[in-house]
Structures are given as structure tokens and as C-alpha cells.
Amino acid sequence: MPASNRPFFRMGLFLGILSFGLLLVGCYPTHFQSTFDAAGYVAEKQLTLFYYIFWAMAFVFVAFFVALLYTVLRFRRRQGHDEIPRQVHGHTPLEIAWTVPPFLLLAVVAVPAISVLFELDTPPADAMEVNVIGHQWWWEFEYPEQPGILTAIVTANELHIPVGKPVKFTMTSTDVIHSFWVPKLAGKQDIIPTRKIVMWFQADRASPEGGFYGQCAEFCGLSHANMRLRVIAEAPDQFEQWVKGQQTPSKPAVELAGLAAEGANLFANVSFEGGQRCVFCHTVQGQAIQGKVGPNLTHVGSRGLIAAGILDNTSEDLGTWLQNPPGVKPGAKMPNLLLTDDQIEKLVAYLQSLR
Amino acid sequence: MAATTGALGGFLARPMGYTGVWGWVTTVDAKRIGVLYLVTSLTFFLWGGVQALTIRTQLAQSGLTVVSPGLYNQLFTMHALTMIFLAIMPMSSAFFNFVIPLQIGARDVAFPRLNALSYWIYLFGGLLLSAGYLTGGAADTGWFAYAPITEKTFSPNKGMDFYVLGLLVLGISSMAAAFNFIVTILNMRAPGMTLMRMPVFCWMTLVTSFLLVTAFPVITVALIQLLFDRYLGAGFFISSRGGDPLLWQHLFWVFGHPEVYILILPAMGVVSEILPTFSRKPLFGYSVVVFSGIVIGFMGWSVWSHHMFTVGLGAVANAVFTVSTMLIAVPTGVKVFNWMATMWGGNISLKTPMLFAIGFIALFVIGGLSGVSHAVSPSDFQQQDTYYIVAHLHYVLFGGSIFGLFAGIYYWFPKMRGRLLGEGLGKVHFWLMFTGMNMTFGPQHWLGLDGMPRRIYTYPSNMGWDFWNLVSTLGAFMIGVSLLVFLYNVWRSFSHGEHAGADPWDARTLEWTMPSPPPLYNFARIPTVHGRDPFWDQKYATDRSGRTHRLPAGAQEHDGHVEDVQNIHIPDPSYFPIFVALGLALAALGIAFHLAISVVGVAIFLIAIYGWAFEPTVEPRAHH
Numbered sequence: 001m002p003a004s005n006r007p008f009f010r011m012g013l014f015l016g017i018l019s020f021g022l023l024l025v026g027c028y029p030t031h032f033q034s035t036f037d038a039a040g041y042v043a044e045k046q047l048t049l050f051y052y053i054f055w056a057m058a059f060v061f062v063a064f065f066v067a068l069l070y071t072v073l074r075f076r077r078r079q080g081h082d083e084i085p086r087q088v089h090g091h092t093p094l095e096i097a098w099t100v101p102p103f104l105l106l107a108v109v110a111v112p113a114i115s116v117l118f119e120l121d122t123p124p125a126d127a128m129e130v131n132v133i134g135h136q137w138w139w140e141f142e143y144p145e146q147p148g149i150l151t152a153i154v155t156a157n158e159l160h161i162p163v164g165k166p167v168k169f170t171m172t173s174t175d176v177i178h179s180f181w182v183p184k185l186a187g188k189q190d191i192i193p194t195r196k197i198v199m200w201f202q203a204d205r206a207s208p209e210g211g212f213y214g215q216c217a218e219f220c221g222l223s224h225a226n227m228r229l230r231v232i233a234e235a236p237d238q239f240e241q242w243v244k245g246q247q248t249p250s251k252p253a254v255e256l257a258g259l260a261a262e263g264a265n266l267f268a269n270v271s272f273e274g275g276q277r278c279v280f281c282h283t284v285q286g287q288a289i290q291g292k293v294g295p296n297l298t299h300v301g302s303r304g305l306i307a308a309g310i311l312d313n314t315s316e317d318l319g320t321w322l323q324n325p326p327g328v329k330p331g332a333k334m335p336n337l338l339l340t341d342d343q344i345e346k347l348v349a350y351l352q353s354l355r
Numbered sequence: 356m357a358a359t360t361g362a363l364g365g366f367l368a369r370p371m372g373y374t375g376v377w378g379w380v381t382t383v384d385a386k387r388i389g390v391l392y393l394v395t396s397l398t399f400f401l402w403g404g405v406q407a408l409t410i411r412t413q414l415a416q417s418g419l420t421v422v423s424p425g426l427y428n429q430l431f432t433m434h435a436l437t438m439i440f441l442a443i444m445p446m447s448s449a450f451f452n453f454v455i456p457l458q459i460g461a462r463d464v465a466f467p468r469l470n471a472l473s474y475w476i477y478l479f480g481g482l483l484l485s486a487g488y489l490t491g492g493a494a495d496t497g498w499f500a501y502a503p504i505t506e507k508t509f510s511p512n513k514g515m516d517f518y519v520l521g522l523l524v525l526g527i528s529s530m531a532a533a534f535n536f537i538v539t540i541l542n543m544r545a546p547g548m549t550l551m552r553m554p555v556f557c558w559m560t561l562v563t564s565f566l567l568v569t570a571f572p573v574i575t576v577a578l579i580q581l582l583f584d585r586y587l588g589a590g591f592f593i594s595s596r597g598g599d600p601l602l603w604q605h606l607f608w609v610f611g612h613p614e615v616y617i618l619i620l621p622a623m624g625v626v627s628e629i630l631p632t633f634s635r636k637p638l639f640g641y642s643v644v645v646f647s648g649i650v651i652g653f654m655g656w657s658v659w660s661h662h663m664f665t666v667g668l669g670a671v672a673n674a675v676f677t678v679s680t681m682l683i684a685v686p687t688g689v690k691v692f693n694w695m696a697t698m699w700g701g702n703i704s705l706k707t708p709m710l711f712a713i714g715f716i717a718l719f720v721i722g723g724l725s726g727v728s729h730a731v732s733p734s735d736f737q738q739q740d741t742y743y744i745v746a747h748l749h750y751v752l753f754g755g756s757i758f759g760l761f762a763g764i765y766y767w768f769p770k771m772r773g774r775l776l777g778e779g780l781g782k783v784h785f786w787l788m789f790t791g792m793n794m795t796f797g798p799q800h801w802l803g804l805d806g807m808p809r810r811i812y813t814y815p816s817n818m819g820w821d822f823w824n825l826v827s828t829l830g831a832f833m834i835g836v837s838l839l840v841f842l843y844n845v846w847r848s849f850s851h852g853e854h855a856g857a858d859p860w861d862a863r864t865l866e867w868t869m870p871s872p873p874p875l876y877n878f879a880r881i882p883t884v885h886g887r888d889p890f891w892d893q894k895y896a897t898d899r900s901g902r903t904h905r906l907p908a909g910a911q912e913h914d915g916h917v918e919d920v921q922n923i924h925i926p927d928p929s930y931f932p933i934f935v936a937l938g939l940a941l942a943a944l945g946i947a948f949h950l951a952i953s954v955v956g957v958a959i960f961l962i963a964i965y966g967w968a969f970e971p972t973v974e975p976r977a978h979h
Contacts, residue, residue, distance in 0.1 A: 014793050018800075031819045033806020035737045043737075050734045057724040064691075064720055071695055072713060075634070077704045084895065084903040085702050090640040095693070102688040106681045106727075113731040114674050120733060121670035176504040177600060179665060179740060183806040187736020190666045192601065193503060194594035197667040213818075217665075217740040217808045219497050221504060222424050225811035310815075330424045 032213035033183045039212060039233070041166075042120055042186035042201045049116050053109055060105065123200035127168035130159070134171070134178035134191040136220060137227040137329065138295055138308040143243075153246045154283070156295030158211065158303050159231045162239035166202040176221060182214030182231050190218050203233030210304065222331030228309035246299050250354040252286050263350025272337040278347075281334070284354060294334060301355040307332075318348045369974055370928045373875070381928035383467035384875060388474050389453030390771060393764075395478055396445035401838065402485075403437035406430045408835055411795070415828040417816040427812035428495035429514065433485065435498035436518070439618065440525050441481040443752065446760045447621035448473075451536055451560050454767060457866035458554045460545025460884065462877045465538040467926040468967065469531055475936030476528035483940055484521025487514035494518035497810060499611070499662075500581075502592030502603040507585050513947055516585065519578050520943040526571045526578075527939065533567035536560055545865070547884035551645070554864045554887075555638060558645045559624030562652040563617050569656075570613040577606035586946075601666060608659035616655040618752060619719075620648060622759025623690065626712045629762050630694055632862045633709035634701030637888055640693045647686035647693075654683045664732040665739045673732040680730035687723055691716060706860070707781030711762035714789050718754025722747055725800065740810075743803025749796040761788075761841075768845075769859050773871040774852030780844040787837035794830025798823035863888035876923040927974045934963035 031037065038044040131142040143153040161167050171180055173191045181188035186201035203212070211230035220227065234242070253264035267278040268287055281293035300306070303313050307329050311317040322344045325334040339347070370381040382388060410430050413421040422430065452470065456463055464470050487493030494514040496504050505515055540561045544553070581603070583589035590596030592603045631638045638644060660668060660676040694716055703709065725747040729735035738744060769775045807820050814820055858867040865882060866873070868890050886892050897903045938960030945953025 013790075014797060018797065031805050033818065035804050035806060046733050046737050049731065050728060050737065053728045053731055053734055057727055061721070061724055065717070067695060068713070068717060071698045072703060072705075075698060075701050075703045077702050081702065083702060084905070085634070085636055085700055086901060087637055087897060087903055088639065088700060089637050090643070091696075094696075095640045095643050095689075098692045099685060099689055102685045106684060109727065109731060110678060110681060113677055113733060116733045117674055117677065118670050176509055177501050181808070183737065187733070188665050188739060189736075192594070192666065195667070199667075213806070215808060215811075218501070219428075219504075219740075219810040221509065222428065224428075225424070225813050 033215070035183045037184055039184040039205050039207070040186065040201050040203045043184055044204075045116050045120060046187050049112060052112060056105060056109055123168040123198060124166045127166040127200055128161070130161075130167055130169050132169050132171040132180055132191065134173040134175075134180070134216070134220075136175050136333065137216070137223040137331070139180075139227070139229045140295065148240070149243055149247075151247055153243065154296040155246065155299065155303070157229050157305060157308050159229065160239060160242045161203055161231060161233050162236040163203050163206050163233050164236070166200055168198060168200045171197050171199070177218050178216045178220050178227070179218035180214070181217040182212050182229070184212045185214075185231060185233075188217045203231070205233070206235060207231060207233040215309075223308075223329050226308055226310050226329045230305060230309055232304075245302060245355070249285055250298055250301070256350070256353060259346050259349035260353040261350075263346035263348070263353075266343055266346055267350055272339065274335065274337075276335065276337060297351065297354060299354055301352045313352075315348050315352065318351060319344050322347060369970070370930060371974070373928070378928070380933055381471075381930055383463075383471045383926045383928055383932070385452045385456050385464045385467065385470055386771075386873065386875075386877075388470055389449045389451075391474050392445050392449035392452055392477070393771075395474075395481070396442050396449060399437055399441035399481060400443075400446070403434055403442050404835060404838065406434040406437065408831055410434060411828040411831040413812060414814075414824050416825060417814050417818070417821050419813070422812075424812045425492065425495065428810070429488070429493040431810055432494045432497050432518075433488070436484060436494070436521075438752070439498065439614070440484065440522070441477075443618050443756050443760065444529065445477055447563070447618075448477075448532055450556070450621065450625065450760075450763050450767065451532070453771060454866060455536060455539060455557055455560055456543070457770075457869065457873060457877060458557055458864050459540065459543060459548055460865050460878060460882050461539065461543040462881075462923065462925055464535050465543055466535050467972070468929050468932050469535050471929065471932035472935055473528045473532035473535065475933045476524060476531070476939060479936050479940035480521055480524035480528055483524055483943060484517055486521075486944075487512075487517040490514075490517075499607060500603075501607075502581070502584075502600040503594075505581060505585075505603075506593060516947040519582050519585070520946055523575060523578050523582075524940060524943050526575050529567050530571050533564035533571075536564045537568070540564075545878075545882050545884050548889075551642065552884055552887050552889075554624075555627035555641070555644055555648070556621075556624035559620045559627070559648050562648050563620045566613045566617050566620075566652055566655065570610045570617065573606055574610035577603060577610070580606075582946075601663075604663055604666065605659070608662045609656070611662065612659040613652075613655045615751075616651055618756045619759075620652065622715065622756045622763075623648065625759045625763040625766070626694065626715050628864065629708050629712040629766055630697045631888075632766075632860050633704045633706060633712070634698045635704075635861070636697055636701040637863070637891075638693070639696035639699075641887060644690055644693050647689045650686040651683060651690075654679070654686070658683060661730060661732075661735070664729075664735045677730060677732045681727065684723060684727060684730075691720060691723075706765075707776070707778060707785060708762045708766035708860070710782065710785045711758050711765060714785065715755060715758040715762060718750050718758060718789075718792065722750030722754055725750065738803060740808055741803035742799040742807045742809060745809055746796045746799035746803060749792075749799075753796070754792055758788075758792075766860070767866075768848075769852075769855030770866055770869075770871045770873070772849065772852070773855055774848055774850075775855050775859055776848045776852060777844045780840055780847070784837050784840045784844065787840060788834055791830045791833030791835075791837055794833060795827050796830075798826050798830075802827070858890075861894075863891035865889055868893070876925050879923075924973045926972045929967070929970060931963045931967035931970060935960055935967065938963055 035047060038047045129144055129146050131144060133140040139157050141155050141159050143149050145152055171191045172195060173193045175193065178191045179188045180191055185203055189197060189199040191197060211232040214229045214231060216224060216227035256264055271277050279287050279289040279291055281291040283290040283292060283296045283298060285298040305311065306313045306318060307321050310329060311321055321328055322339055324336045325332040326336060370377060372378050379387060409422060413419055413427055485493065490513045492512045492514045494517065496510060496515065500518060504510060540557055580591040584591050590598045592598050592600050594600060627638055627644060658676060658680045660672060661680045664673055729738045729744065765776055765781055802820055802823050805820065807814065855871045857870050869877065882889065894905060895903050896906055938956045941956025942953045942960060945956055
């Protein structure tokens with residue numbers, strides 16, 4: 001193949017890869033964080049806008065590459081043709097003319113873009129309120145008192161929302177900048193310390209087993225990659241049940257028996273490495289001391305995941321976590337408390353009783 | 356003469372040699388400084404590439420542990436800093452130095468010693484910026500270094516200090532060089548070389564230089580505020596103290612977006628030289644290309660908040676920056692049209708420089724088109740901080756800047772060395788790099804839209820990202836192989852390449868009128884310029900019917916008078932630039948370690964400045 005024909009081949013290859021990529025979009029809609037699988041109003045609007053731009057740019061792309069390849073191939077120097085081409089310096093009408101199409105094309109894109117921008121900017125008035133607090137490296141969700149939620153709920157890393165109802169998030173951070181992102185529900189929004197930033201989304205279908213995936217999108221330090229979350233979108237009656245569950249106090253320590261009771265005692269009263277006690281950092285409703293540094297664990301047993309969504313909430317994974325938290329999530333603020341296997345077994349039993 | 360001896364003559368006799376290591380260390384010749392810039396920036400480019408390959412190896416599959424999370428964060432931060440400040444910018448400077456005086460018909464730049472100073476500050480500043488690797492960790496907060504993670508509370512180690520000090524020092528280098536080239540281009544053009552007859556590369560250098568002198572003060576302010584925060588507890592970027600982390604973002608991107616054009620405009624200039632030469636046609640619509648370059652430079656100031664669409668500035672601000680960002684596509688599109696029209700109807704020789712120039716256009720356009728999808732803020736909400744952006748920026752900066760600069764290396768290497776780079780190896784280099792580039796960054800568009808965020812050191816296996824990450828990593832290694840081919844080509848051609856002669860490409864501008872490499876004084880006679888393609892017009896004539904034919908060598912016109920080469924006064928070498936730079940770097944280093952080092956640094960700096968001030972540019976020669 002002569003060198004001058006090879007651009008065709010390479011471009012073909014590239015277009016091939018691109019279209020194969022697009023094909024995959026259709027084939028695997030279950031990619032957990034795919035922006036192509038919008039499950040809510042906001043994400044759908046943003047996706048529609050993206051497709052619109054995509055096709056406009058795809059048109060330009062094809063037109064441009066056809067023109068480029070045609071120019072290079074047609075006017076390439078052939079052996080023995082050493083002539084000097086006409087020395088054309090420019091063509092004013094042509095130059096004026098071709099500033100127009102880019103303007104038109106951009107106008108075509110700009111109009112829907114601006115209208116979507118303003119439409120999505122204000123949350124609907126009937127939205128449910130949730131406060132989001134970003135921490136290095138986990139998410140705190142707070143449902144303030146509002147119609148349908150009689151007393152405030154505090155949970156971590158797993159957000160429950162009812163299908164079909166807009167949710168308004170008021171977000172802040174306790175340390176550095178984070179970014180709240182659940183691709184199937186909406187684009188991201190940065191979270192800035194001491195500011196209160198608002199965004200909203202709505203799930204239009206229930207989440208699959210395990211919820212919609214999300215993760216922090218703004219670099220926030222050592223475990224940025226491990227700052228994940230899940231959104232459980234469920235039918236309104238299921239959501240009500242979840243709310244009820246969260247508002248029912250978990251079993252008081254005195255009613256527990258066996259391992260769980262011993263675990264409750266460890267949790268509340270025993271000082272580990274460095275004089276640390278579990279309650280110094282974690283809240284469990286009903287305990288005398290209620291620390292606020294780490295996630296609220298009042299109903300930790302009811303969650304599917306722990307450690308900002310990087311481990312399942314099983315006895316085994318909980319044990320792994322307790323053995324050495326920074327080993328699982330580098331930089332985690334919870335230190336290695338040098339727990340014995342026996343202590344871990346008891347603590348796991350206690351934590352799993354908190355449903 | 357008396358002045359020099361009066362100052363420091365006792366222990367620092369003026370260097371007079373042009374050979375050996377000291378000849379290079381004390382040189383003030385723009386051509387040599389250009390070569391120094393090129394060699395240093397290529398070295399940093401390879402170092403940045405090693406960091407990139409380490410990153411790609413870590414991400415090749417889910418859950419790999421090639422590097423620790425901490426080191427990974429240093430790598431992606433330093434990869435960006437290395438490539439932007441230590442590879443692409445100085446590689447452009449290499450061409451400014453080597454090519455600009457030759458293209459405008461000058462014997463040197465306006466301030467030769469300041470020029471040497473810029474280089475030495477760049478070298479020392481680059482080492483300072485990278486020094487964190489040796490002192491317990493380089494900067495690890497991303498090159499954008501969003502406050503408050505850069506504050507002492509969250510980043511207590513020295514890496515962040517080296518980020519601040521390194522960039523401050525490098526800023527001095529860039530500003531000094533930019534002032535130098537502004538004055539050189541405005542004041543030192545040969546007779547008849549009006550502004551609108553300058554080669555486009557000179558124009559883009561001029562625009563870039565103005566961007567540099569206006570953009571760097573902004574980042575300098577931000578860096579000094581950060582320095583105050585870290586050392587004096589000032590709290591400029593700490594919200595609980597009345598400061599604002601978003602202040603950093605605004606200052607950073609008010610600098611950062613013009614910086615993007617600082618990276619791309621020189622490459623556009625290079626390409627605007629190469630396309631006409633290899634198409635054997637003048638640049639189509641010269642004034643429009645120049646004007647759109649200027650417009651891009653201006654508009655580069657009005658788009659910074661498109662880096663901040665997701666920080667919550669509100670719909671009005673986002674709408675304004677959406678529109679201003681989209682508008683910048685117009686002058687850029689116009690440039691592309693003009694490049695295409697330059698090739699149209701030409702007699703296109705597909706030599707390696709031309710391949711890289713065409714590759715530049717192709718890849719840059721892809722980067723521009725993907726740019727439109729995140730210029731539109733609601734669409735960007737999904738793409739911001741994902742691999743889609745990584746793909747976009749590499750199409751623009753790797754496919755754009757790097758391809759443009761490699762086009763320049765293949766184009767001007769013969770002028771620098773007197774020998775051509777191997778054409779066969781050059782083609783192998785191009786096709787490997789072009790394929791590798793698309794393999795690396797093409798799939799990243801998809802990964803980003805599939806929800807893969809940037810700056811994550813690992814990802815779980817169930818996300819469906821493994822396959823395309825592997826492809827991307829293989830592509831990155833293909834780029835690595837292409838660079839080995841390039842290095843081999845340089846090594847072989849350095850002493851065995853085909854002799855270039857003065858004008859190997861049948862080019863159009865003044866640098867090709869000189870022997871390769873050009874003599875120290877550049878022009879024996881300062882040429883008089885009558886048009887935009889002065890050298891072409893010497894070689895070719897167009898008759899009444901519009902047919903262009905080559906003039907016989909004897910009939911080629913030469914004007915200007917030949918001076919006695921012995922009488923040409925060119926600036927003499929000097930020790931002072933490297934000492935001033937060293938003093939400055941030590942002063943900065945001391946801030947991070949111990950103020951005693953700063954005191955020594957400032958002392959060296961002051962003494963060297965004093966000596967410099969009393970040293971004449973050209974040493975009077977007794978025997979003349």
C-alpha cells in the first residue's frame with residue numbers, strides 16, 4: 001500500500017473503533033455508571049442534549065475528514081510531477097463565506113443548550129429535601145423533618161429515594177471539595193466547604209438490585225477513588241417502609257444477648273489502641289456518647305454496603321474492614337484499632353443487629 | 356571595559372569561548388539557547404511520558420497495585436505539570452529562539468543575556484518543581500491544585516511547596532522570555548519586513564508572548580496567596596476563615612485557559628509554516644489566519660469558567676460561558692478552513708514534517724469537536740471530571756501541540772544540525788504515534804461517557820471498564836515505542852543523516868537562505884524584504900499568464916550589502932545569567948527547607964545582577 005493511501009486505512013480503523021464503541025452502548029445498558037442509560041428526568045434531558053450535539057458534530061467530523069482526505073490524496077505529489085501550482089493567496093468572498101457555517105452550527109446547538117440549562121437549574125417546588133455532606137472519604141445523607149418524614153434521618157453512603165418524586169439536595173463539605181455524581185440520575189455537582197449548593201434529580205424507575213451507582217467526581221485526596229455511593233430508588237410504599245424502619249429505634253443494648261450484647265459493650269465502653277472508643281466517633285441512637293466524626297451507625301445493619309460502598313455489608317467484609325480500615329480504604333480516618341479476632345466477631349454481631 | 360573589571364573582573368573574567376561545555380553554559384546565542392531548550396524539553400517530555408506509562412500500567416486492569424494510591428496521585432499531578440510547563444511550553448520556546456531571529460532577519464534576540472537567563476531559570480525551576488519526588492513525595496493534588504486540599508492541613512508535605520515555588524520560578528522564566536520576544540519581533544525585523552509580512556509563526560509567537568505576560572501575573576498572585584496560606588496562615592482560600600476556595604479556581608483558570616492557547620498557538624504557527632512549504636503554495640488567507648490567531652488569544656480570556664460549570668455558579672454564568680466558549684470555535688474553524696485551502700490545488704509532498712502537520716489538523720479537529728459537547732454546560736455536567744475530558748484535552752494537547760511541535764522538529768532539525776532526520780524512520784514514527792494516540796485516547800471518550808471519573812487510582816472489576824482501559828494502555832505503549840524510533844532516528848541522523856544544505860524543503864522564509872547550521876552572526880548581510888514569502892520570491896517568478904517558474908540560480912536576486920564578517924558585533928557570552936538563575940532557585944529552595952539557603956541564594960542573585968548590570972553586551976576589543 002503506498003504511503004499516501006494509508007490515511008484512509010487509519011481513519012477507517014478509527015471510525016471502526018468509534019462505531020464499535022457506540023454499538024457497545026446498545027449492547028450493555030447495565031454498565032453501572034453509564035450516562036447512556038438515563039433513569040431519571042434530569043439525566044434524560046442531559047443525554048438528549050448530548051445526542052443532539054453528538055450528531056451535529058458527527059456530521060462535521062465526517063464532512064471534514066472526507067474533505068481532508070480528498071484534498072491530501074488528490075493533490076499529493078506524484079512521481080515526476082514536479083510542477084509549481086498556481087500561487088493563490090486567498091479569496092476574500094470565500095473566506096467571509098466560511099465563517100458563516102460555524103456560526104450557524106453553533107447557534108443550532110446553543111438554543112437547546114441554554115433552554116435545558118435554565119430549565120434544570122431550579123428544583124421543582126414539591127421536591128423531597130435531603131442534605132448531603134461530603135467527607136474524606138464518605139457521604140453523609142440527612143433527611144430533615146418534612147412531610148412524610150416525622151423525625152430527621154441520618155445515614156451514610158446509601159441514599160434511599162422514592163421513584164417518581166424529585167429530590168432536592170442541599171450540599172456542603174466538612175473538609176475539601178467533593179463532587180456528587182450519580183450518572184444514571186443526573187450530571188455532577190461540586191460540593192464546597194461552608195457553601196450550600198443545591199441540585200436536584202428524580203428517578204423515573206426503580207433501581208436494580210444494589211442501586212444506582214455513583215461516586216465522587218472531584219479529586220479529594222488519597223482515597224478519592226474509594227468514595228462511592230449508591231442510590232436505592234424504590235416504589236413510594238417501599239420507601240415509606242424504609243423511612244419507618246429508620247425511625248424505629250434499633251434494639252437497645254440491654255435487650256441484646258450473646259455475642260451482640262458483648263459487642264455492644266465493646267462498642268460503648270472499651271478503649272482500644274490510642275484510647276479510642278467506637279462511640280467517640282460514631283453515633284448509635286440510644287448510646288450515651290454519640291460521636292459525629294464517622295458515619296452514623298444507628299441502622300448500619302440495614303445497609304447493603306459499608307466503607308463508602310467499597311465493601312458489602314457481610315460478616316466477612318465487616319470483619320475485613322474492622323481488622324484494618326486504612327488497609328481497605330487508604331488514608332481512612334478510622335485507624336487500625338488492633339482488634340482481636342474475638343473482638344471483631346462480637347462487634348460484627350452487634351453492628352449487624354442494628355437494623 | 357573598566358566597568359566590568361570594576362564590578363567583578365577580579366574573579367570572574369568574561370568568558371570568550373564558544374566551544375566545549377563552558378561555551379554552552381555561558382552562551383547568549385539564541386540558536387544555541389534554542390538547542391538547549393529543545394534538548395531539555397525533550398528530556399522532560401520523556402520523563403513526563405514515563406510517568407504517563409506508569410499511570411496507564413496501573414489502570415490497565417481493575418484493581419491493579421502497580422503503584423500505591425499516594426504515588427499514583429503524585430504521578431498524575433506531575434505528569435500534567437511536566438508536560439505543560441517543562442515539555443510543551445519550552446519546546447515552543449526552543450523554536451522561538453532558534454527560528455524567530457532567522458525568520459525576521461535579525462542577528463539575535465533583543466536581550467541575549469535575558470534570553471540565557473530565561474533558559475537557566477526554566478532548567479532550575481523544572482528541577483525545583485520535580486524535587487518533591489526526592490523529599491518524601493511530589494505534589495499530589497492535581498496540577499489545578501484546588502484549594503483547600505492544597506492547604507497545610509490536608510497537604511502537609513513538601514511536594515505542595517515545590518509546586519508553588521517551582522511554578523513561581525518558572526513564571527519568571529516565561530515572562531522574561533515573552534518580553535524578550537515581544538521586543539525582538541516588534542523592533543528587530545529586517546528592513547521591509549512589515550508586521551503583515553511576518554511569517555505566521557512569528558505572529559503566533561507574538562500573540563503567545565502577550566498571553567504569557569498577561570496570564571502569568573494572575574497565577575503568580577494565586578501562588579503567592581497560597582504560599583501565605585501555607586506559611587503564614589493567611590487563609591485566602593479557607594472558607595472558615597473568611598477566605599474562599601473558589602477564589603483559587605477563578606484565578607487558576609483565568610490563567611489556565613489562556614495557558615491552553617499558550618500551548619496550542621505556537622503549534623498552529625509551526626503548522627502554518629509547514630503546510631505552504633510542502634504544498635508549494637502561499638498560506639491561504641494570510642491575514643485571516645493571523646487575525647483569527649489574535650482573536651483566539653483575546654477570546655481565550657473570556658472562557659475560563661467553562662472549567663467550573665459544576666461548581667454552582669448558577670445558570671446565568673454558565674449560559675454566558677457556554678456561549679463565549681462556543682464562539683471561540685469560529686476563529687478556530689476559520690483557521691482550519693484556511694489550512695485546508697492552502698493544501699487545495701497544491702503539489703503536496705508527504706514528507707515527515709507534512710505528515711505531522713496534517714496529523715495535527717486531523718487530531719486537533721477531533722479535540723475541537725468533542726470540546727463543543729462540554730462547552731455546552733448541561734451536557735458537560737455529565738462529562739466534567741471524567742475520562743471524556745481526558746480524551747478531549749489529549750486530542751488537543753497531544754494530537755495538537757505535540758504533533759505540531761514534532762512537525763517543527765522534523766522541519767527545523769536540518770537547519771539546526773545540517774543533516775536531515777531519516778525519512779523512513781520518520782514515517783514509522785509518525786504512523787506509530789498517530790495510531791497509538793488514537794488507540795490511547797479514542798477509547799477514553801467512551802470510558803468517560805460510561806461513567807469513569809478522572810484521577811482515580813483504581814476501579815472495581817464490575818464496572819465494565821477493563822477492556823477499553825487495556826486498549827488505552829496498549830496504545831500508550833505504542834506511543835512509547837514510536838518515541839524510541841524517534842530517538843534512534845535522532846541518534847543516527849545526528850552524524851549519519853543526509854546533508855541538508857541550506858534549503859532542503861524548497862521553503863519560503865528567510866531562515867532557509869542561510870547555511871545549515873547558520874553561522875553565529877546569522878546573516879552576513881541583513882536582507883531587505885519585499886513580500887510575505889521573501890525566499891520563495893528570490894527563487895521563483897510568476898509571469899503575466901500566472902505561471903510560476905524557477906529562476907536560474909545566477910538570476911536570483913540578492914540585495915543588502917555584504918559586511919565584513921569580522922566587523923559584525925554579536926553579544927559576547929556571559930556567566931551572569933546562570934548565576935542569577937541559580938541564586939533565584941536557591942532563594943526559592945530555601946523557603947521550603949531553611950532560610951539560610953535563601954540567604955545564600957539572594958546573595959548570589961544580587962552579586963550576579965550587579966556584575967550583569969556593569970557588563971557590556973559586547974566586550975570592546977582592544978585590537979580592533
